[in-house]
Amino acid sequence: SKQWYQRRVAITAGVHSKEPPPHAIDEVFMDEEFSSEERNVMFEKLYTNTLFYLAQVYGVNGDNKQAAAHCHITLQRQLESDDFDPLDWSLNCATLSQYYLTLGNYRSARHTLSSASSVISTVEEAGSDGEEEGEGEGESKKKKVPTATLR
Numbered sequence: 259s260k261q262w263y264q265r266r267v268a269i270t271a272g273v274h275s276k277e278p279p280p281h282a283i284d285e286v287f288m289d290e291e292f293s294s295e296e297r298n299v300m301f302e303k304l305y306t307n308t309l310f311y312l313a314q315v316y317g318v319n320g321d322n323k324q325a326a327a328h329c330h331i332t333l334q335r336q337l338e339s340d341d342f343d344p345l346d347w348s349l350n351c352a353t354l355s356q357y358y359l360t361l362g363n364y365r366s367a368r369h370t371l372s373s374a375s376s377v378i379s380t381v382e383e384a385g386s387d388g389e390e391e392g393e394g395e396g397e398s399k400k401k402k403v404p405t406a407t408l409r
Contacts, residue, residue, distance in 0.1 A: 299339075306335040326357045337373075344381045348374040 279297040284290045292300070313328035333351055336342035351374035358367035 302335070302339065303341060306332055306339070306341075309335070322357060326354060329354055337377075344377045348378045348381075351377070 278294045279301050282290075282292055282297050282300050285292060285297075309328050310332040313325050313332060316322075316325035316328060329350065333347060333354065336347060351370050355367040355370040355374070358364070358370065
């Protein structure tokens, strides 16, 4: 499975440079048509998921360095696209900081914990705002997080 995911990442990297973006599976098998922008968003989300799965494969195979690198890229892409669950994202970020601690890379560990804390604080703020404004829990879950960055 590792070779399959690695090949998929390589193919995806080659497709990034092509215009227009590839057709979505729904366009091929159903009678739906998406704009170029919508196809690009779906393609980027699929690529992010592929990187996440590859991180899992590396982790299971004991290649912690590659697992952490792919996890980092996944978290960064999720943050940039604003397509993530803040609680899961923060937990994954905090877990990544533990890996950095085992390497003695305290700067990266602190930075990832700080990013997790920043995202969690927006969830807490959204929760208190949501209660006052009557928003449902699902509506306040996804908030733009301009203060968190992963380098």
